[in-house]
Amino acid sequence: MGATAAPLEVAFVVPRSGPAGILGPACEACGDLAAAELNAAGGVLGRELSLRPVDGGREPAAVAAEVGALLDAGRVGAVSGWHISAVRQALAPVVAGRVPYVYAPLYEGGETTPGVFLTGETPETQVLPALRWMAAELGVRTWCVVGNDYVWPRASARAVRRFARTSPEVRVLDEVFVPLGAEDPGPAVARAQRSGAQGVLMFLVGSDAVRFNRAFAASGADRSRVRLSPLMDENMLLASGADATHELYAAAGWFETLATASSLEFSGRYAARFGPSAPVPGALAESCFEAITLLGGLAARARSLDPPALLAVADETGFDGPRGAVSLRSGHLRQDVYLARADGFSFDVLALLG
Numbered sequence: 001m002g003a004t005a006a007p008l009e010v011a012f013v014v015p016r017s018g019p020a021g022i023l024g025p026a027c028e029a030c031g032d033l034a035a036a037e038l039n040a041a042g043g044v045l046g047r048e049l050s051l052r053p054v055d056g057g058r059e060p061a062a063v064a065a066e067v068g069a070l071l072d073a074g075r076v077g078a079v080s081g082w083h084i085s086a087v088r089q090a091l092a093p094v095v096a097g098r099v100p101y102v103y104a105p106l107y108e109g110g111e112t113t114p115g116v117f118l119t120g121e122t123p124e125t126q127v128l129p130a131l132r133w134m135a136a137e138l139g140v141r142t143w144c145v146v147g148n149d150y151v152w153p154r155a156s157a158r159a160v161r162r163f164a165r166t167s168p169e170v171r172v173l174d175e176v177f178v179p180l181g182a183e184d185p186g187p188a189v190a191r192a193q194r195s196g197a198q199g200v201l202m203f204l205v206g207s208d209a210v211r212f213n214r215a216f217a218a219s220g221a222d223r224s225r226v227r228l229s230p231l232m233d234e235n236m237l238l239a240s241g242a243d244a245t246h247e248l249y250a251a252a253g254w255f256e257t258l259a260t261a262s263s264l265e266f267s268g269r270y271a272a273r274f275g276p277s278a279p280v281p282g283a284l285a286e287s288c289f290e291a292i293t294l295l296g297g298l299a300a301r302a303r304s305l306d307p308p309a310l311l312a313v314a315d316e317t318g319f320d321g322p323r324g325a326v327s328l329r330s331g332h333l334r335q336d337v338y339l340a341r342a343d344g345f346s347f348d349v350l351a352l353l354g
Contacts, residue, residue: 008047008305010035010295011054011067013081013091014288018057019148019181020084020206022235026285027082027104028053029274034292036273044299049292052076056083060090068094077305080104080291082284084205085152092116100298100310104291105284106230106252108155111331115307117298117314119290119326119333121253123159126230126337127201129353130251131160133339134199135169137351140226142171144195146188146212147203149177156203156230173197180205185212189219202229210239217244233282237345245342252283253335254323255347266322286322290333293321 014027028051035049043049052070056063063083070076071094079095080102088103092113095101101116109122134140145160147153157175164170174195176188189212192200200221204212209232216222225247232250256267266289270281279285297319302309318327326335340347 005043005045005047007050008044008078009050009052009076010078010080010292011070011076012051012288013054013056013063013067013079013083013087015057015083015206016053016055018206019208020082021057022206022210022239023082023233023284024057026233026235026279026281027288029270029278030281030285030287030289031081031292033270033273034289034296037269038292038296044296045303045305049296051292054081056081056087060087063087064090064094067091071095071098078102078295080288080295082288084150085155086150088116089151097307100295100305100307102291102295102298104287106287108152109159110155114311117294117310117328117331117333119294120287121230121251121335121337122332123156123230125335126251126253126353127156127160128163129337130228130230130249130339131163131170131201132167133351133353134226134228134249138226140199141169142173142197143199143201144173144192144197145175145201145203146192147175147177148180148205148208150180153177153203157201160201178208180208182208183211185215186219188212189215189221192216192225193219193221197225199226199228202227203231204229205231206236207239210236213240213244213248217246222246222248231284232342233284234280234346235282237342237347238280242344245344248342249339250283250342250347251337251339251353253337254283254286255338255340255349256280256282257340257347258338258349260324262320262324263322290321290323290326293319294328294333
């Protein structure tokens, strides 16, 4: 490790509690791997990169207050991690213009705060192509949306409704939104069944999606309906149980079973660092690797961590990583997106979505 200057601490905002807490361990591992690889190559601008975990599973205002205090004290020089959009919306104005903020997750699109860089998928590149594929390949054209009641599910559902107005491939028959952390998914399952839709489009987070999967299968709804989720990984499959993942599909920029050279190399490095008992580095957690790697790439190209300097070089920045060759455009990472079907506790990648 060649870095000799004072360490660069990054506020690494990942869920350690709440519905998304199931994703936290894998997110932290993927971030740790990215930091270790950057440090082995000399760090960020000659500084060792160190991740300071912040629990992003709490109320957005509490997360923003903690990160704001760290910034005010000069303790962190960047912000990154996987956390829901409600947290991002609280953090962005606190962080804006002070330090770079690299947001890892898939999200609803539309974030334009200067100095916020986004590595995740959006509905236009993830959900809408998946719906087209489901119609063309499976004949599934009618949907019931079931989501948590906050910005990402609601804004994503609006994108689907706009798409449906101009596309004969998709019809939305009903929408159901439930609070984060709701314990009983039964009413949402019953509503999806009553809708008569061929498929359920899930915008549910973490353990909320796990409970829905179990209740959906227990009701027998999985025998006549498919499920499609843009937020589903192997750790959530494991928690759901193999009997609850029949005809469950997911769309993402990366899957642990993706058989490309770059993906296989990443999985090998992850296994070598953390061993066989580590959580599976699913698509959601892997986005944290992308985010930390992008932070290092931006800083190297700009030779600075100043947000305006990073913005000046952003559209020239890219790298080869687990998702293959990726690059920034208008603050968002351009990447391939895949459609996969759950096979027990893993995913069978079926198609590259166009």
